[in-house]
Amino acid sequence: MDSHRAAFVAEAEDGITDLNNALLALEADPEDAEAMDDVFRVAHTLKGNAAAMGYEGVSDFGHALEDLLDAVRQGDREVTPELMDLLFEGVDTVEAMVSEIADTGDVSTDPSDLEGRLREMEEHGTVGGEDGDGDADSGTDASDADDADADGGDEDGGVNEASADEDPESSEDDAEDISVPELPDAxxxxxxxxxxxxxxxxxxxxxxxxxxxxxxxxxxxxxxxxxxxxxxxxxxxxxxxxxxxxxxxxxxxxxxxxxxxxxxxxxxxxxxxxxxxxxxxxxxxxxxxxxxDGEDGDAVDDGxxxxxxxGGADDADDANESAKDDSSSNSKSDSNSGDEIKSIRVDVDQVDELYGLVEQLVTSRIKLRRELEATDAQSDTLDELDKLASSLQDTAMDMRLIPFSQVSDSFPRLVRDISRDLGKRIDFEIEGDDVELDRTILTEMRDPLVHVLRNAVDHGIETPEEREVAGKEPTGHVRLTAERERDHVIIEVADDGGGLDPDQLREKAVDEGVKSREAVEAMENEEVYDLVFHPGFSTAEEVTDVSGRGVGMDVVRTTARDLDGSVSVESEPGEGTTVQFRLPVTVAIVKVMFVDVGGTEYGIPIKSIAEVARADDVEEVHGDEIVRHEDDLYPVIRLNERLANGGATAAGPGDDDPTDGDAAGGDAAAATTDGGVTDEGMLVRIREETRQVALHCDAVLDQEEVVVKPLDGPLSGTPGLSGTAVLGDGDVVAVLDVVSL
Incomplete structure (x- = not known):
């Protein structure tokens, strides 16, 4: 794709998203003059850009849309459901044509029939006469809208925007002065x-x-x-x-x-x-x-x-401070001579290529340091290389971060189409759309989020009549939120619908052979809700075009886990349901702790570790090894035995509860340690929210940032392993997945 066509496609895709959201605002409040102006402005821009690029078919169709919108703006036509359906169908058609331009450079879609209906609506205020036949023709099917959504977005656009400026918060000098204290007595x-x-x-x-x-x-x-x-x-x-x-x-x-x-x-x-x-x-x-990204002090006095x-942007500030000082006067004079270009568009393939090179640099840096350590050599130059490589790594990773809005902006239209198709009233809110995630994570998570939203609208929210009988407002509420939490992003889809009935879930599980009657009766409600992630499991009374086929929630959980994340469900019968995703902000380069297990080195992600201590407090309770922390008991998993038995296969691919293997591991350990109590080795206690266990290893070696490569082919999805890391000496180290271990 040439640069002019790529720029047109990128701007058109942004315009289509803006047009959808502006139409939603207009539909919610037909008297909103600002929304009407936004709709007309975006439609006019799309038409003009298409004409400038020589896409006459798109321009002519856009002209028909613009004329109808002008009639609405002048008060000649009222905002009716029939008119809005027609406008949304028109936007979908423009999106389809832009997608064809992105793929082939030509437009094959013939919009003449829809263009005629737009003209008829402009002239007569209806399509096909007063009986509203045209309304049925022009109604947008929810699944079609979803397909149209899937066609657009980051994959087809192929562009990512990288700011040429520094974070304004990072640019401020927030250094704090401290005084050198007097010598303590010691x-x-x-x-x-x-x-x-x-x-x-x-x-x-x-x-x-x-x-x-x-x-x-x-x-x-x-x-x-x-x-x-x-x-x-x-x-x-x-x-x-x-x-x-x-x-x-x-x-x-x-x-x-x-x-x-x-x-x-x-x-x-x-x-x-x-x-x-x-x-x-x-x-x-x-x-x-x-x-x-933070702020560093700049002053360094005479040595x-x-x-x-x-770490982070601080490294970049320090490494490049003198260069900034030397060029400050030049940059100021340059900026005074004209408007400075603040941002550029970069093809995502170039960003991915840069990121791949940074991964290789990280591996080479680790290799060089280990070679020098093996010879007991010291190098100030290597320390400087570490700082520069870390800064470059952070910059490359930040370039891959895009706001959640890149995905969420298409969801209001999706919810609108589905709710209209089902005859439901829904107030949809989005919060945190400025939270940034890695482009790969957002791309992979789009379909799971679409599925969860469709379920919330179809299964979660009741019809207006059902809600009134239950004492609720006729309009249901669905809320999508994204929130940054350290190095993770929490995404939630919450509705105030009927919620999940745990007893109904138990019956379904027994009827479909997912669990035995004894097993489901012993489950807490929180465990029962997780049954919705079982393949083929569905609580829908009947299959609809929207959902209920039982082929989605298992894929939702698999996708989240493949991204080193998790998904959970909370529900209250009659009050609503919340589906929560916990996802890493970035992928590939992570900080791990290396541990020795029987002479073999393994990596454990630092973000999963709560504490490291000597294994001198291990107890045996009912034949199983445990360690106490405050008022909680943590089962002990002996990595030496678990990994020797096929590497975390104790849980088994078909075992829904990976913690079932803890008892087996504990029994085996107790049989070989004279009562299960030992004062040798180290215990790595995992964070409670990740998994309440303690991993026993022979020794803790070091911690380091490494490039983690996911397992491919037959090894993909191996329980207990999340990927591999190549160390400086060329050795390949397995990185453990503490959840499925």
Whole structure:
């Protein structure tokens, strides 16, 4: 596709989305003059762009749409359901023609019949006479609307917009000055010059492990030092996201670079202790909340003080600060000479290619560092490469992020068409459409979200008559929300419909042979709701064109899991149902902890880990091994035995409850450990919201960012494995899926 056609298609797709939403606003309030102006403006732009590109068929059809809209705007025609159906059908036709232009460059659709009906509506106010025959012809089928939605969007458009400007929040200088404190008593004997370092770890899942790795780096790179609080307290995680370090006979810049290169360190500020007593300040880099782009201090005084930010956009700020300073006057003069281009359109294939190169760079960086470590070599250049590679990685990943609105903008039209087809009244709300996710995740999640929305409208919301009998308002409510939560995005589809009846679900499960009568009677309601994800399971009393065929919710869960996410259902009979997705913001490059299991290295995603501790508190209860945390019991899974028995196959592909394998693993462990109590090895406790278990391994090795490749072919979907990572020495390490293990 040439650049002019690609630009036309991209702008036309955006215009179609805007036109759909503006028509929905007009349908909701025919007196909304602003909505009417938006509709007319977008339609006029589409028509003009098509004419400029030489697509006369699209332009002529757009002219018929524009004339009908002008008649509505002038008050000659009223906004009726028949008129709105005709307009929406016209938008669908324009979308189909634009899709053909994107694919072949030509238009094969013949819109003459619909164009005639548009002209008839403009002249007579109806189609086919007063009996409204034309209304049946022009009604938009919900499934057709869904197909039209699927044809558009990111896949066909093939463009992603990358901003050339920095985040305005990141561009502000929010540096905070701190003073170098006096030496504590414990550091009085340190040799001069003494360097003070303010080390910030930030919010960490394993604060003690992160601090221990910093102490290990201090032992290896410097001589004597003192920390406040002391090493034992740090290793126990007893500090509030930051701590002080006093290093003997050192240089501030060297300390900053040495500790700043550690991935555990969010930011570090250093300075000579005697300088601090004179009242001089050091710039302290502040990191954005939850690891997002933040702000760093810029000042570094004559080599005696340094500020180094680690992670995210801070790295880019530090690595490129001097270049920014040198070019600031030139950029200002350039911007004064004319309007500066603020953004560019980039083909998604180019973004994906860049991301692939960054993945290779990350792997090569890990390989180089491991080779140097094997020779006990130190390299400041490698530390600088680490920072630049991390910055490039963050930038490339941010370029793949697109707002949730890229998908959600088509949903109001979808809900409108389905509700109209079913004779229901629905108020549809969207919140958080500015939340950003990886393009791949949004692309994969579009169809599951469509299916869940269709279910909410078809099965969830009752008819106006049924709602009035139940004491509800005739108009039902469906709400779609997206919210950022650290490195995940929570997407919810909630309705105030009839909800799910757990007893009905139990009966269906027994009737369809999904579960036995004894099994469903023993289930809590929360477990019963998960039955809707079983293949072929459906609560619909009859099959409709919208849903009820029992071929969708299992695919919804599979898609979420393939994206390293999850989906759950909550419901209250008579009150409504909520389907919640928990998805990662980005994919591919993740931070993992490496553990040793019988001499083999495995990776566990850091985001799944709550705590790491020695295996000296393992107990045996009813023949199973457990470890206590506060008031909760965590079953112990011995990785050595679970992985030796075929790698997490204890649960089995056909086992709906992967935790059933815990007991088997515990029994096997108890049989080989003299009562199931051991003080050897390490326990990795998994976050409760992910899975309430503790994984036993021989040793915890290290943590590192790696490129995770999903399993393909026969290995795809293997329980217990989420993918593989290539390490610096060329070894391939399996990354564990703690949910299905």
């Amino acid at each position: 550091a009085a004997a340190l040799d001069d010059p003494v360097v003070y370092a303010d080390v910030t770890i930030g919010e960490a899942a394993m604060a003690g492990v992160d601090a221990a790795l910093v102490l290990q780096a201090l032992d290896g790179q410097f001589g004597e030092y003192v920390t406040v609080p002391g090493p034992e307290a740090l290793e126990d995680g007893e500090y509030d996201e930051r701590f002080d370090v006093f290093v003997a006979d050192a240089d501030p810049g060297v300390v900053a670079e040495g500790l700043g290169a550690l991935t555990q360190v969010e930011s570090i500020a250093t300075g000579l202790v005697e300088d601090g007593e004179d009242g001089e300040d050091v710039e302290h880099g502040e990191h954005g909340e939850d690891g997002e 005696s003080e340094a500020a180094v930010g680690v």
